[in-house]
């Protein structure tokens with residue numbers, strides 16, 4: 001029997017009244033309702049309308065190097081399996097058995113020839129095909145067409161410089177179109193420090209922890225909330241940066257001093273904070289106490305300048321690809337996903353990136369830095385999460401929820417930049433979240449892909465108009 005014969009697969013909740021979500025975001029005034037960070041029905045709508053459509057980061061190909069390797073990830077609040085099949089093809093499957101829905105994979109990662117469901121032992125190949133059904137000949141043969149009951153696979157998958165992205169929406173634009181000009185900033189994290197395209201890999205495992213805050217709070221912070229720097233004063237003062245052993249203060253190596261900082265947003269809702277050096281500068285000594293590390297970073301820096309020329313003046317900081325994938329571009333260099341658990345609970349996953357060719361001394365130094373900086377025990381991370389947790393708590397009460405948040409910072413100050421694509425501010429700005437939440441509302445209102453890609457967005461239409469002159 002074909003699975004299509006059941007006509008009702010899902011009973012949808014009654015649609016919200018049109019404008020319910022758009023009314024939560026006033027981009028022009030710079031005001032956003034607190035409801036969107038705590039309301040359970042809005043959270044449910046996000047799962048239905050954002051996480052079933054947008055491109056989501058699932059994992060890195062360096063986690064599944066060999067045939068049969070798998071990594072269990074998430075898309076929205078659902079478990080998925082990222083796996084390399086026996087013929088080297090990469091797949092992302094929903095982690096649910098087609099019989100009664102048990103998770104067919106119980107492990108965080110590993111290697112297998114097949115996924116065997118623990119409940120009644122149906123088994124699936126690494127290509128997702130239903131292969132083994134106990135007592136098939138006696139109980140099922142005339143009825144069960146195995147070809148109809150494969151694992152559920154994503155509609156589209158894209159491997160971008162080793163990062164694996166997927167969407168459930170067959171009508172979503174191709175990944176490269178989806179990220180658009182945010183690619184320029186994403187590349188800064190995914191290319192080697194020497195500028196070699198995609199020469200990074202994941203190392204030291206994936207950190208996972210649950211925080212009591214809405215997923216958008218973290219995603220928004222990574223759009224470039226530079227304004228929150230005072231909350232990191234203590235870690236700046238004690239100097240937890242990677243070159244701290246040379247007596248330097250700060251959380252990172254200060255490669256960006258003298259650079260023009262830019263806050264850039266893109267029509268599909270992505271946003272980045274990067275910086276442009278005023279000219280091609282010589283390498284700044286940083287690791288004099290550690291000659292091997294010093295030599296490595298110097299060589300990478302100079303090779304990147306040779307390879308990219310003037311383009312090498314662009315240096316990364318942070319970036320969020322809509323909706324929930326964020327990057328630290330350099331110090332540290334990592335990918336963070338804010339997995340939605342509930343209106344006020346999020347599971348943070350962090351992958352750490354390193355150059356494929358980095359020697360052991362560099363790997364060791366960065367490993368220690370990442371532990372000091374990020375993750376549940378990282379000192380910088382704790383500053384952030386204390387803010388996010390307490391802001392969530394003090395925003396969720398019946399009185400607090402009547403008063404919106406203020407997003408008026410640098411209102412009307414973004415526009416065209418002489419070298420960068422996108423809507424650019426050269427002063428600290430909340431323009432990135434203003435665009436992010438405008439797209440957020442479009443998804444929740446159920447808009448089409450033209451709208452979700454910001455093709456009719458007046459701000460970006462005006463930028464294009466400047467181009468044409």
Ligand code: FES
Nearest residue numbers: 097099100117120
């Ligand atoms: S739920 Fe998987 S075999 Fe029954």
Ligand SMILES: [Fe+2]
Nearest residue numbers: 228232380384
């Ligand atoms: Fe922070």
